[in-house]
Amino acid sequence: MKLFLKILFSVILIYMLTMTAWVSMHKSIFAAAEDFSWTTSPWAVATLFDAYFGFITFYVWVAYKERTWVGRALWFVLVMALGNIAMSSYVLVQLFKLRPEQPASTALLRSSS
DSSP, X not given: OHHHHHHHHHHHHHHHHHHXXXXXXXXXXXXXXXXXXXXXXXXXXXXXXXXXXXHHHHHHHHHHHOOSHHHHHXXXXXXXXXXXXXXXXXXXXXXXXXXXXXXXXXXXXXXXX
């Protein structure tokens, strides 16, 4: 299970980084704004809210896992700014911290140390 999760989140991270770079090279976000209005398209607004509600949902788990306010604040900024790139990175960090004998479910819990 841990190997599957490591592969899954590695693929998500690599895809998001690659897609972001590819899209940025083909059309800047500022040029895209000229062709599309986020404020007048209901689907665009709904998608944006959906994404950020997902980020907040994930961040609640991060806040539970992180023991310090500095860590919580740093990950909040990263998740809100980078979305799935930060989220995949956080999951990978948690998975790679596990010892070989620990099940993947251990990554979901706050460490006792």
